[in-house]
Amino acid sequence: xxxxxxxxxxxxxxxxxxxxxxxxxxxxxxxxxxxxxxxxxxxxxxxxxxxxxxxxxxxxxxxxxxxxxxxxxxxxxxxxxxxxxxxxxxxxxxxxxxxxxxxxxxxxxxxxxxxxxxxxxxxxxxxxxxxxxxxxxxxxxxxxxxxxxxxxxxxxxxxxxxxxxxxxxxxxxxxxxxxxxxxxxxxxxxxxxxxxxxxxxxxxxxxxxxxxxxxxxxxxxxxxxxxxxxxxxxxxxxxxxxxxxxxxxxxxxxxxxxxxxxxxxxxxxxxxxxxxxxxxxxxxxxxxxxxxxxxxxxxxxxxxxxxxxxxxx
Amino acid sequence: xxxxxxxxxxxxxxxxxxxxxxxxxxxxxxxxxxxxxxxxxxxxxxxxxxxxxxxxxxxxxxxxxxxxxxxxxxxxxxxxxxxxxxxxxxxxxxxxxxxxxxxxxxxxxxxxxxxxxxxxxxxxxxxxxxxxxxxxxxxxxxxxxxxxxxxxxxxxxxxxxxxxxxxxxxxxxxxxxxxxxxxxxxxxxxxxxxxxxxxxxxxxxxxxxxxxxxxxxxxxxxxxxxxxxxxxxxxxxxxxxxxxxxxxxxxxxxxxxxxxxxxxxxxxxxxxxxxxxxxxxxxxxxxxxxxxxxxxxxxxxxxxxxxxxxxxx
Numbered sequence: 335x336x337x338x339x340x341x342x343x344x345x346x347x348x349x350x351x352x353x354x355x356x357x358x359x360x361x362x363x364x365x366x367x368x369x370x371x372x373x374x375x376x377x378x379x380x381x382x383x384x385x386x387x388x389x390x391x392x393x394x395x396x397x398x399x400x401x402x403x404x405x406x407x408x409x410x411x412x413x414x415x416x417x418x419x420x421x422x423x424x425x426x427x428x429x430x431x432x433x434x435x436x437x438x439x440x441x442x443x444x445x446x447x448x449x450x451x452x453x454x455x456x457x458x459x460x461x462x463x464x465x466x467x468x469x470x471x472x473x474x475x476x477x478x479x480x481x482x483x484x485x486x487x488x489x490x491x492x493x494x495x496x497x498x499x500x501x502x503x504x505x506x507x508x509x510x511x512x513x514x515x516x517x518x519x520x521x522x523x524x525x526x527x528x529x530x531x532x533x534x535x536x537x538x539x540x541x542x543x544x545x546x547x548x549x550x551x552x553x554x555x556x557x558x559x560x561x562x563x564x565x566x567x568x569x570x571x572x573x574x575x576x577x578x579x580x581x582x583x584x585x586x587x588x589x590x591x592x593x594x595x596x597x598x599x600x601x602x603x604x605x606x607x608x609x610x611x612x613x614x615x616x617x618x619x620x621x622x623x624x625x626x627x628x629x630x631x632x633x634x635x636x637x638x639x640x641x642x643x644x645x646x647x
Numbered sequence: 648x649x650x651x652x653x654x655x656x657x658x659x660x661x662x663x664x665x666x667x668x669x670x671x672x673x674x675x676x677x678x679x680x681x682x683x684x685x686x687x688x689x690x691x692x693x694x695x696x697x698x699x700x701x702x703x704x705x706x707x708x709x710x711x712x713x714x715x716x717x718x719x720x721x722x723x724x725x726x727x728x729x730x731x732x733x734x735x736x737x738x739x740x741x742x743x744x745x746x747x748x749x750x751x752x753x754x755x756x757x758x759x760x761x762x763x764x765x766x767x768x769x770x771x772x773x774x775x776x777x778x779x780x781x782x783x784x785x786x787x788x789x790x791x792x793x794x795x796x797x798x799x800x801x802x803x804x805x806x807x808x809x810x811x812x813x814x815x816x817x818x819x820x821x822x823x824x825x826x827x828x829x830x831x832x833x834x835x836x837x838x839x840x841x842x843x844x845x846x847x848x849x850x851x852x853x854x855x856x857x858x859x860x861x862x863x864x865x866x867x868x869x870x871x872x873x874x875x876x877x878x879x880x881x882x883x884x885x886x887x888x889x890x891x892x893x894x895x896x897x898x899x900x901x902x903x904x905x906x907x908x909x910x911x912x913x914x915x916x917x918x919x920x921x922x923x924x925x926x927x928x929x930x931x932x933x934x935x936x937x938x939x940x941x942x943x944x945x946x947x948x949x950x951x952x953x954x955x956x957x958x959x960x
Binding site for chain 1: 662664667668669670671672673674675676678709710712713742744746749751752753754755756757758
C-alpha cells in the first residue's frame, strides 16, 4: 500500500467559457469538479495504475465533504482509502477557467484553511498508524505546500517517522518546507528546475541535483519540463526524455511523474525503469484532454519509446 | 409576510485578486460567499428593512446546502423563513473576481440545474400553501430566469395562483418568461430599459412602459439605471431620480429596488413613496462597498432627497 499525504487538498473546479474577457460577465457552458491538490492527484494516478493507495491530509467544510464524496465515487474508488482528517476550516477550491478557443487556462487559487495544533496532532497520529498498518506501507508521498498553522518543520518530522518505520518517503514541495524537509534525509525529492535552482542556487540541472543530493536527499528526480527528467542517486545518474516535444496542458504532469516513480518503487523496479515510467506518464498527462488526467493509450504507446541514458554534467 | 421566489437561486462566491491577467495563475487573497440569485437578494434587503419574508424556489447539492446554512446564519436570519424545495441537481455558483486595484468585476455564472417535473410540482404545492398561510401573504416577488425543466408558462401559472388568492404579485424576469407572465396580469413588473425595449420594441421609456402596461401589467416600474426609475400605473405616472450621479458597483441595485417597491406595498404606501424608497435603496446599493449590499446610512441620507415628479412622455 502507498500513502499520499495532501496538506493542502483542494476541490478543483473547471469552467469552460468561449473566451475570457476581463470585466465582463461569462456564461459558463460546462462545469467539472474533482478532488485536487498534489497528493490526491498522485493517488488517482497510482490507483489507475492498479496500486492500492491511502490518502491522508486535511478536509473540512462543504468543499471538503465534496472532495471525500468524489473520492468515494470516482472510477478507481475501490483502490483509494480515505484517511483524511476532518478540520473546522473549509478545504480550498481552485477555479480554472478554460478558453474553449485557445485551450488556455486562467487559474484562481483560494487560500487554504488554517489548521489548529490539535488537528495537526491528529494528522500525525493517523499518519503513524498508516505507516505500520497491515505489515507496513510500501512508500509515502508528502506533497504540496504547508497550510497556515502547520509548523514549517512538519515535513522533517513526517520524514523521520517514515524512515523510523522503514517506509520509503518521497517529498514534493518547495521553498522553506523543502529546505527543512531535506535535513531529515528523504529517500527522494522531485523538484522542477525552478525549485531546484531556488534550493541550491545552481541553474545547471545536473550540478543542482548533485548539490541537493549532497544536502540530504538520497535521490533527486528533477523534472525538466518538456525535456523529461533527470535522476541523481547513490546508484547512478540517468536522464530520460519523451520521444518528441509534446503540445498540451502540463497541469498535473509533475503529479503523474511522482506516481510513476512511486509505483516503480513499490514494484521494486530499477531506476531506469522508474524514470521511463515517470516520463511516459507525465507526457501522457500533457496529451490528455482534461487537465490532470493521463491518456492510458498514449502512456502505453510512449513507455517503450522513452530513452533513458546515463547523465553527466 | 412577503414571499420571494428564486427559481435560479445561487451561491455567490467573490474572489479578490490584485489584478486579473488572463491565462495566468492568481492567488486569491480573500473569499466571500453568500446566498445569491434575485429572489434571495430581494429577501435579504426586505429583512434588513424589518419585513418578515419567506423564501422559496429550489436548492440542491452541497452548494444548495451552503445557501440554506448561510440563510439560517445571516444577520437577518430571524426574519427570513426558508421554504426552499430540495432538488436532486446542484444549485449553481456565480464566481465574481474583483480586481483590487480598479474594483472592476469579472463574472462567471454556472448554468443552473435541471428541475424535474416532480420537483416543479412540489414547488407549486409549497407556493400555494405560502400564499394563504397565516391569513395570507402581503405580496410575492417572482424573480429571475427559469431553470431548464420548468415550463416557460410557469410564471403565468404562479401569477394566476397569487391573484386567485388575492396576493399582490411582482414579476422581475425577462425574455419569453416575462412575455408569457405578462398575459397573466401581474400587479407589477420591474424591467430595466433594455428588457422593456426587448418586450415592447420601443426605446423611449415612457412609451415602452405604457405599452407594457397595456399588454397586461397593472403597473410597470422601469429602472433607468443612473437616471432612477419610472412608474406607469392605473393611478398615475411618476419618475424619480437620485439626488446626484453615483459611482460604484450596480450589482444588486435592481434587487434592492424590488425590495423597496414591495416593502412599500406591504406598508400600504402610495406610489410616490414606494418609488422614492426604491430609488434611494438602489442608490445606497451602488454606494455600498460589497456588491449586492446596501449602505443603511446612505439610504437614510438619500431617501428624503429623492425627487418624485409626475411623468409625461
